[in-house]
Amino acid sequence: MTGLKLAIQTVETDVLIIGGGTAGCFCALTISENSNLQVVIAEKANIKRSGCLAAGVNALNAYIGRGETPESFVDYVKRDSEGIIREDLVYSIAKRLNIVTEKLEDLGLTILKDKNGDYVPRGKRSIKINGENIKPILAQAAAEKDNITVLNHVNIVDYLVRDGCVIGALGFSLRGNRIYQIYAKKTVCAAGGAAGLYKPNNPTFSKHKMWYSPFNTGAGYAIGIRAGAEMTSFEMRFIALRCKDTIAPTGTIAQGIKTVQVNAGGEEYVEQYGRPSTHIRLYATVMENRKGNGPCFLKTEGITDEQQMELFKAYLNMAPAQTLKWLERNTGPGRENVEIEGTEPYIVGGHTAGGYWVDHHRRTTLKNLYAIGDAAGGSPKKYVTGCLAEGQIAALSILEDIKVAQIIKRDDNRIKEQVKYLSRFLENNGSLHPITEVEEAMQKVMDEYAGGIASAYGYSSAKLGIAARRIDELLIIADTLKASNLRQLLAIFEIIDRLYVCKVLIRHLEARRETRWRCYQENIDYPQKDDKNWQKYVNSVFKDGNVEIIFRELVGRDAVYEHKN
């Protein structure tokens, strides 16, 4: 079969935002409301239902509730993350959480209020909402702005770089045989985190029934890695504790009806493993199963019919598989406890600390490039509102920075090379390997040798060495893959991007020679936390084919961090 021919379309704009999820949309809205700058959002799907909130969200889990302060919020995040956070970044987010929440309500999100008009708390830092339509609300707001152009179904494959500056990005359309060459004065990476690196909980037909969006394949990280941007804390992976099989949230039950985790013998088990932080609740469950005390459950038996109906509704609003699973068996959480399990690991800057190394303004180490939301590192527990806050911070920085910026173009020969690079997958012939085989091979390697579910998340230096070699081999195989259409071309890039993320992740896991976070970073060679030597960040830069590790000192709460070296 002869390859598709791709035509080139050039777009020029003031600001390019890669990824139209929560952070990207809000960044665009902030720029639009405060300037006449032209903004382009490039989105691989459709911003109305793209990113990790496609199905909706169950609550706003980062909010400064009554009795809490931005300072107490930072304290909480620091404690829960074992001290390795960018306090400056978390603090700047904390100060905006309530502002962006009100803005979200103005845009049309339903937030539960009491008779005094105050938001009803769900927890200390959490409020109750109907988040089913959060993406349609943000997308509609963006659509109403004259200076925001949305390019749906455009997948970005690399930045355009000239003399060390990001001058835009290159992508292809899934809807026409077109390559987009987008030039921008400022570029924002809001392309989310990385799912699908590891063999998932449900590796066969329901392989994409996972916690994070399977369509967030680490493209945002990978394009930065390939361009030489500094990354941070990939070794602080995120692993969620979820309802078994449906991978629906457990917090809805645990916080909603204040239930506890019990093992097969009905015993509450979490506290014997330490202070019940996010990762300890997970670790305790993994350990109980290893000891033969599983399966583990959320204790829901005996809740009232009304509580059960509220759970049916809450899950329909963000994880409908769970309600279907109950009702298709004519049962519910009132009749049987809900089994729980840990997911495969992800890299996601909105929950843990992996992502781009950014300064106070969310500038990356590449000139003219910013990173926000799940793509930006250093500030765990952003959740939805933290991602909005970060979109706002980057937008306000851009409004200042762009005053002296101009569009820089590159020489025309470069585009020819990149078209050739993209097109060769359409022209490749005779690959021994189908696309999904390379994906499954990558997930198997990561599962077995880089701390996946198979090894209860633990890894050793010897195993990581094998993982590193195998990932490099798969990168070579990936180059031979054949795409017969644009959807397959997308699938190939989704694999290549994840292989780059794996390559960096493996080096980060190896570099931190302690065990800082149970399950997230379980280094069997160094099974203890080592505060004396490891109160620092593990960062990296990909250079000349190698991942170089950089250690950086902790940044304090009141610092205004700028990139120096």
Added chain:
Amino acid sequence: MSIKIDRDKCISCGRCRNICPGNLIETDEAGKAVMKYPSECWGCTACLKECPAGAVRYYLGADIGGRGGYLFTGNHSDHTDWFIVSADGTKYQIKISKKESNRY
């Protein structure tokens, strides 16, 4: 876990194809929507909510306990009707107002 599109009910409007966050839905020669990559579905239900004809059914794969039951939606400006048919044919309907917050 995935979705199935009822060809007879499909009105060829293209909205499900346009909304799918995984670019998993395509159209056949007659313009009818087809779930092309069923094992790559996240289960977000964006297509169900978008479909004006109620032609999209959502089901659980046998690997995660599916037994033949399914779910579909009726979409209205102020609320969503969720219809669930259990494996033994029992029907459930849950109406959720868009202005009603989760209790939990």
